[in-house]
Amino acid sequence: xxxxxISNLFGSSPVSPLQAHMAKVQACIEALVPxxxxxxxxxxxxxxxxxxxxxxLENEADDLKKALRxxxxxxxxxxxxxxxxxxxxxxxxxxxxxxxxxSGLMLGRKIEFPAAMNKKIVEFVKRCxxxxxxxxxxxxxxxxxxATGFRGKEIKLVASMIKKLNKIESDTDKxxxxxxxxxxxxxxxLPPIDVMFMYKVIDWIGDLADIAQRVGSRLELMLAK
Amino acid sequence: xEFGTTFIILACVFGLFMAWGVGANDVANAMATSVGSKALTxxxxxxxxxxxxxxxxxxxxxxxxxxxxxxxxxxxxxxxxPDLLIFGMLASLLAAGIWLLVATRAGWPVSTxxxxxxxxxxxxxxxxxxxxxxxxxxGTIAMSWVISPALAGVVAYALFxxxxxxxxxxxxxxQASKKYVPYYIFLVGFIIAxxxxxxxxxxxxxxxxxxxxxxxxxxxxxxxMFVGKHFINKLKFDPDADHDYHFTNVEKVxxxxxxxxxxxxxxxxxxNDVANAxxxxxxxxxxxxxxxxVAQKSAMAPWILLLGGVGIVAGLxxxxxxxxxxxxxxxxxxTPSRGFAATLAAATTVVIAxxxxxxxxxxxxxxxxxxxxGMARGIAALNMNIVRTIxxxxxITLPAGAxxxxxxxxxxxxxxx
Numbered sequence: 001x002x003x004x005x006i007s008n009l010f011g012s013s014p015v016s017p018l019q020a021h022m023a024k025v026q027a028c029i030e031a032l033v034p035x036x037x038x039x040x041x042x043x044x045x046x047x048x049x050x051x052x053x054x055x056x057l058e059n060e061a062d063d064l065k066k067a068l069r070x071x072x073x074x075x076x077x078x079x080x081x082x083x084x085x086x087x088x089x090x091x092x093x094x095x096x097x098x099x100x101x102x103s104g105l106m107l108g109r110k111i112e113f114p115a116a117m118n119k120k121i122v123e124f125v126k127r128c129x130x131x132x133x134x135x136x137x138x139x140x141x142x143x144x145x146x147a148t149g150f151r152g153k154e155i156k157l158v159a160s161m162i163k164k165l166n167k168i169e170s171d172t173d174k175x176x177x178x179x180x181x182x183x184x185x186x187x188x189x190l191p192p193i194d195v196m197f198m199y200k201v202i203d204w205i206g207d208l209a210d211i212a213q214r215v216g217s218r219l220e221l222m223l224a225k
Numbered sequence: 226x227e228f229g230t231t232f233i234i235l236a237c238v239f240g241l242f243m244a245w246g247v248g249a250n251d252v253a254n255a256m257a258t259s260v261g262s263k264a265l266t267x268x269x270x271x272x273x274x275x276x277x278x279x280x281x282x283x284x285x286x287x288x289x290x291x292x293x294x295x296x297x298x299x300x301x302x303x304x305x306x307p308d309l310l311i312f313g314m315l316a317s318l319l320a321a322g323i324w325l326l327v328a329t330r331a332g333w334p335v336s337t338x339x340x341x342x343x344x345x346x347x348x349x350x351x352x353x354x355x356x357x358x359x360x361x362x363x364g365t366i367a368m369s370w371v372i373s374p375a376l377a378g379v380v381a382y383a384l385f386x387x388x389x390x391x392x393x394x395x396x397x398x399x400q401a402s403k404k405y406v407p408y409y410i411f412l413v414g415f416i417i418a419x420x421x422x423x424x425x426x427x428x429x430x431x432x433x434x435x436x437x438x439x440x441x442x443x444x445x446x447x448x449x450m451f452v453g454k455h456f457i458n459k460l461k462f463d464p465d466a467d468h469d470y471h472f473t474n475v476e477k478v479x480x481x482x483x484x485x486x487x488x489x490x491x492x493x494x495x496x497n498d499v500a501n502a503x504x505x506x507x508x509x510x511x512x513x514x515x516x517x518x519v520a521q522k523s524a525m526a527p528w529i530l531l532l533g534g535v536g537i538v539a540g541l542x543x544x545x546x547x548x549x550x551x552x553x554x555x556x557x558x559x560t561p562s563r564g565f566a567a568t569l570a571a572a573t574t575v576v577i578a579x580x581x582x583x584x585x586x587x588x589x590x591x592x593x594x595x596x597x598x599g600m601a602r603g604i605a606a607l608n609m610n611i612v613r614t615i616x617x618x619x620x621i622t623l624p625a626g627a628x629x630x631x632x633x634x635x636x637x638x639x640x641x642x
Contacts, residue, residue, distance in 0.1 A: 005334065006254040006588060007261070007555030009595055009612075013605030075610045079602035147472050147560065149385065149602040152394030 011076045014068060014085055015142045021064040021092055022139045022215075028057035028096040029132045029208060035103050036125050040118045044110060051103040061096040065089055079146055080222040088139070088218045094211045095132055102204045109197055114186050117179065124175045124205055131172060131209040134165040135216050145223070155223055162216040172209035176202060228641055229513040232311050237532065239318035240506035243337075244536025246325060247498050249544035251337055252278060252537070253552045254588045255494040256487060258595075260549055261556025262564035264483030270553070271546055273484070274491045275538045281495025281579075282534035283527075285421045288582035289497055290525065290533075293341065293504025294511070296582065297366070298349045302357050307512045308642060313352055314505035316633030317344035317626075321501070324626050328618070334611070335618050336586035340626040341501045342366060347627025348634040369583040370619070373574050374593025381570035381597030388562055389601070392475060399462055402478040406457060407450045413485045413569060414449030417492055418442040420576045449485055456481045472560075479561035486568040493575035494587045495537060501584065503533035563603050570594040589615065 035050035068089060072082060105111070113121060138161040141154070148154040179202055187195045256274050259265045265273065303310050321340035328335040342363075349357045395401035419442035422433055433441065457478055466473040507529045514526075559567075571591040578585045592615065599607045 005552055005555075006257055006591060006595075007552045008334075009592055009608055010261075010556050010558055010604070011606030011608040013558045015605050073608075073610075075608065077596075077599055077607040077609045078605065079599075143605075144471050146603065146605050147470075147562070148393040149389045151389055151602075154393070 011073075011078075012071055014072060014078065015146060017064065017068040017071065018085070018089060018092075019140055019142065021061060021068060021089065022136045024057060024061040024064055025092050025096045026132055026136045028054055028061055029099045029129050031057060032099045032103060033122070033125055033129060036106070037122060039106050039111070040113060040115075040121060042112055044107070047103075047107055051107050054100055054103045058096045058100040061093060065093045079150060084218055084222045088215055088222075091211055091215045091218060092135075092139075095135075095208060095215075098204055098208050098211060102201060102208075105197065105204070106201060109194070111194065111197055111201060113183075113198060114190070116186070117182050120175070120179050120182060121202075121205075124172065124179055124202075127168065127172045127175055128205055128208040128212070131165060131168040131212040134161065134168055135212040137161055138165065138216055138219055142219075150223060158219065158223060162220055165213060165216040169209045169213040172206060176206045231641075232315070232509055233513055235315055236311075236318070236506045236509040239315060239322065240502050241532065241536045243318055243322050243341075243502035244499065244533045245540035245543075246322065247337055247502055248278065248537035248540025248542075250325075250329070250540075250548055251498055251587065252491070252494060252541050252545050253548040254591060255490045256549050257552040257556055258559060258564040258568050258591070259483050259487035259490075260553030262480075262483060262559045262561045264480040264561040264564060265487055267546060267550050267553070269484075270487065270549055271541065273488050274541055274545070274549075277488045277491035278495035278537050278541065279534040281492035281497075282499035282537055283495075283530050284426060285492070285496035285576070285579050286499040286503070286530050286533065287525065289500035289579055289584050290504045290507055290530065292362075292366075292582040292584055293345065293500045294508040294525070297342070297345055297359055297362055298353075298357055299359055300357075302353060309353060309638070311509050311512055312637035312641065313345070313348040313630070313634050314508045315637055316348050316352075316630045317341060318502075318505045319633045320344040320347075320626055320629035324622065324629055328622070333618050333621075334615050335622045336588060337498060337501045338584045338586045339370070339619050339622045341504070342584060343623035343626030344630035345505070346623075348630040350627075351631045352634040352638075366583060366585075369578060369585050370589065373578055373583075373585045373590045374596075377570045377574040377590045377594035378597030378600065380573060381566045381594040382601050384570055385563065385566035385598045385601045385603050388566060389603075392562075393472065398472060398475045399478070402475045403457055406478050406482050407454050409482055409565070409569075410453035410485050411446040411450040413446075413482075413489050413572075415442050415446030416573050417489045417576060418445035420580045421492075421496075423580055453481055453485060456484075472562075476561050479565055482565050483561045483568070486565050486572060489572040489576070490568050490591075493572040493579065495534065496579040497575050497585060497587055499530060499533040499537060502536060503529050504584075506532070558605050563598050566603070567591065567594040567598050570597060586619075589619075 031050060031054045035047055035054060038047040038050055076082065138158055141158045141161065144154050145158065183198055252274050256270045260267060260270050300310065321337065321344045324340050325335065325337060346358055346363055391405045392398055392401045419438060422438040422441060460477050462474050507525045510526060510529060571594040574590050575585065575587050592612065596607065598604055
């Protein structure tokens, strides 16, 4: 070892671990689609397998989250604030958590929506997955942002990605309104407790897109530092 | 002079050992940014370092060597006792060498330059007398240790911002890089050549006027530029490579530039750090050869720089490869565009200091330059704790070098005096 080892100056970059975490989160939320499809058709054994996959991916995302947190000692000088970075990480992780919660609740109570709603609910879930996918696209620009020193056209590119994310999120809001409307019309013929939990599932699915949007707005804060 | 040959042999052995240590250890930091950014392989880095460290030491090492040899002390107080100066210089070499060994073992980030300066000031102040130290000059040197990293930081910031503006923000970054990178290469060749010639190449029989120096430096810049262009034109744009990271092709162009900045860095490092090893040797040789005169009007013998250069290259080839590999492989987050900005800024600062005769720490300067790129939001994570430890260690190194050299000074005085 040399008297001064300049490599000590370089901390390990949080960028690629953050992106790896987001990729895992994305895999987790994508696994929600086959689960919901199976659950809506009442194929509970198939749904159970799908749910196990979600839980496994969520655990893996958790491990990545913990590893990244441990790798961010104070005294690290980064182009983005440590707080914003940790907030993005927390938001990303909440997408995976929410996916697990939704699948857990639906499986636990064997919630079966009225068949008439199936198509709309799948559309709803898929659009939320789109929102999260768009958040991933934006997060994947972080290394390019560092290369350009968070300036110029790269900023505009990321801003436009976040704009698209917001658009997707507002789509999900519209779908959510329709889904609730459908349930409202059918609810008097259904067991009241089941209906309560159906509303809860709908809320939580909507949350997925909300959280994805928050990943984007945290990223936006990083741009402005 | 009694023991004259013994002194020269001792000084040569100590000096050569220090030079060997500089080659084995210090060069690693100078080359690590290039290896870490994958612009150079280890083999290429060793090859470039061997050639340019030697050239830097031999062609531009004279000024700093002169400072170490006679710039920090008022030798008129020693007119009757040339032996004391010899003892002191031998003691300083030994003290700095041993302190570096101890510190390296313990993992403390110390600098060769600070060790030797601390050692010389120490023996002069205690062994000879407080008045023997030219405190003004020593103060200037201490100031330069603060200014050099700061200056390198500012230059690195400016260079990196210019790269962002001209290339990364262009509509077609790859085309822009092919257009502008040759100019950066010109800049590298021009600065290094100019600073080297300003301080004279008299000892290799070359004496140029200011205008001639500018002319030659511009010529040297153009030659570098055309060589660089040749390499850049051979690069092929690979659209697939940009899929994950959109600047992969651009970074390849910067890889070519990095070869030139790495050469400049090795040259600058050789020109500044050779003095740490051969400065005291030069002092001993000049006293013995002039038969005990301490006036030191005589010019330094060119073979001394040659010896220093050979020592550095020997250390580099025997041991440096391993150190460069270790240090370089730990720098994974540096791309050639950022590595270039940091390295060129540090090289420029160091070579200017060399021309001014100021012994500065190459590594500290490089640390300053890297922080400059970090300030431009160009590096994903920098560990600021290391900056604090470096600062602490240079506060400890000065008295440590001083105390050791005082002890050795009295030891030599007892043995030969």
